[in-house]
Every structure is written in structure tokens, then in C-alpha cells.
Amino acid sequence: MDYLLIVAGFVLLTAGANFLINGATGLAAKFKISNLVIGLTVVAFGTSTPELVVNVVAAIEGSNEIALTNVLGSNSINTYVILGLSALFFPLLTQRSTIRVEIPLSLFAAVAVLVLGSGLIFSPVTGISRLDGVFFLVCFIAFMLYVFYLAKKGEAPVADENYRPMGIAKAVLFVLGGLVGLTLGAEIIVRSAVNLAVSWGVSQAVVGVTIVALGTSLPELATSVAAAYKKSADIAVGNIIGSNIFNVFLVLGVSALIRPLPMYPNLMADAAVAAAGSLLLLVFVGTGKKHTLKRTHGIILLAVYAAYLAWIIATL
Numbered sequence: 001m002d003y004l005l006i007v008a009g010f011v012l013l014t015a016g017a018n019f020l021i022n023g024a025t026g027l028a029a030k031f032k033i034s035n036l037v038i039g040l041t042v043v044a045f046g047t048s049t050p051e052l053v054v055n056v057v058a059a060i061e062g063s064n065e066i067a068l069t070n071v072l073g074s075n076s077i078n079t080y081v082i083l084g085l086s087a088l089f090f091p092l093l094t095q096r097s098t099i100r101v102e103i104p105l106s107l108f109a110a111v112a113v114l115v116l117g118s119g120l121i122f123s124p125v126t127g128i129s130r131l132d133g134v135f136f137l138v139c140f141i142a143f144m145l146y147v148f149y150l151a152k153k154g155e156a157p158v159a160d161e162n163y164r165p166m167g168i169a170k171a172v173l174f175v176l177g178g179l180v181g182l183t184l185g186a187e188i189i190v191r192s193a194v195n196l197a198v199s200w201g202v203s204q205a206v207v208g209v210t211i212v213a214l215g216t217s218l219p220e221l222a223t224s225v226a227a228a229y230k231k232s233a234d235i236a237v238g239n240i241i242g243s244n245i246f247n248v249f250l251v252l253g254v255s256a257l258i259r260p261l262p263m264y265p266n267l268m269a270d271a272a273v274a275a276a277g278s279l280l281l282l283v284f285v286g287t288g289k290k291h292t293l294k295r296t297h298g299i300i301l302l303a304v305y306a307a308y309l310a311w312i313i314a315t316l
Contacts, residue, residue, distance in 0.1 A: 073213025
């Protein structure tokens, strides 16, 4: 039964995210907010909303391992699986600003989780403390200032403009419906994942870094693979990098403020794998003249994640 509930939760999350994005985009259009800012704020936030809602629910209910592993697992799936699959469809040309700033920032975010989780900085205890959460949120504000700076200069990637205008009432209903779907989906996934962990005799961390992380990454998967298929490389790569930054700085920051997230046995390994994904991506697109994520790179990313998943299973 828990399996069916998790599938239902994933469906609600995906549908809720789509409703939220469409409704928020409609409201922004009505209030004459530029399409560029819509794409960099509303849409980017929308694809990370499932992770945010799942983490808030998990933190409130005390499922701390799911709250932490959901972010690390989602970021690893985003980089290794989603970008790997996207590169198989079509080589992804990457902009210089993404190589110079955004990918290094996603690497910094993963390394920050690794360092702060070890308790070496800010906190004498291991795990992500409330003070660490404040630090992440400050980083998130700085990132948003950078995004608006790019928007003002007209150098940021442009959002998809092929949406239909909608009335304010309909847009509000879409937003409310999306929030309801996300909340219910998150509640179902967290409760069912905990039940599965107990029935399988494995930790919540294993379920969180695999099943829950995959479910909350579905919006990114759909967006990036579709963008790669349509040869929209900026959307495919930017969606993933932006989501990874949002996941750590916003989602983990908010989660830690609600309830400190103590260290679990595989935290260092999971954070190191997430950081390695950003590092590999930086090497792949940062070297060579074409700055392209090629099919060969996609195969390597998928192979690395397969090895990581095999290691998780072997250590159960």
C-alpha cells in the first residue's frame, strides 16, 4: 500500500508544481513583471518547490534524515541522472556565465553542506544547525541579487514565453491548487517513506536519498529532458544548476531553521558525491573550446550515479 501511496504522492507533487508555476506565471504577466524575471524567480522556485515542501513537512514531523537526504539525493540525481539523460538526447552548449559563476556556486553549496555538516565551522555539533541555516539563507539572498543583476544587464537566460495569459481569478486558483497538491503529496511521501524504511529495516536516510529524492526531482527531469530534446541547452542546464543552488541555500536553509538537522552515518559520503557531480560538470564544460556537455559526458555521469547507487545497496 505504501508503494501506491508514494506513487500517488509523486503525481500530486508534479501536478502541484505545474499548477503553481502556471498560476504564478499568469499573475506575474497580469502585473506586467518581465518574462525574464518570471523565469529566473517563479519558474526556478517552482521546480524546487517539491523539495521545499517535502523538507518542511519532514522537519516539522521530526523526520530529519529525510529532510537532509532529500536535498543531497535530489542534487545528485539532478546532476548525474537528469543532465546525463539530457546530454544523451543532444549535446548541451553552456554559457560562459554559467561556467564562471553558477556551476562553481552549486559546487560551493555542496561543499558547504560537507563542511558545515562535519561541525568544523559555525557549530561544535555535527549536522546542519539553525546558524548554518541562516548562513544558507544569506547565500540564497546573495544569489538572488546576482540573478537580478544579470536580469538588469540582460545577460541571464530567458524564460519560455509560450504561455497563455489567464485571468487573475484563474491564476489564484492555480496557485492555491498547486500548493494543496504539493502539501498533500509531500505529506503522503514522507509518511509512506518512513513506513517503508521501517518495513525494509533500513534507515530513513537510504529511502530519502533514493526514492524521495527521485520523486521530488521529477519536475526537473521533465523540464530538462524536454528542453534537451528541443535543443534548448540553456533551459536544460540552467534548470538543473539553479535547482541545485535553490535546494541547498533555500530548502535546506528553511529546513534547518525549523529544526536542526543532525548528522547521519552517510552524510559525508552523500555530500561528497553531490559535490563531485558539480566538479565533474565544471570539468566537462569548462575544458575545451566548445564548452559543451557531450553524450560521452552524459554516459560518464550516469555510470558514476549507477556506481553510487550500487554502493548504497551494498551497504544496506
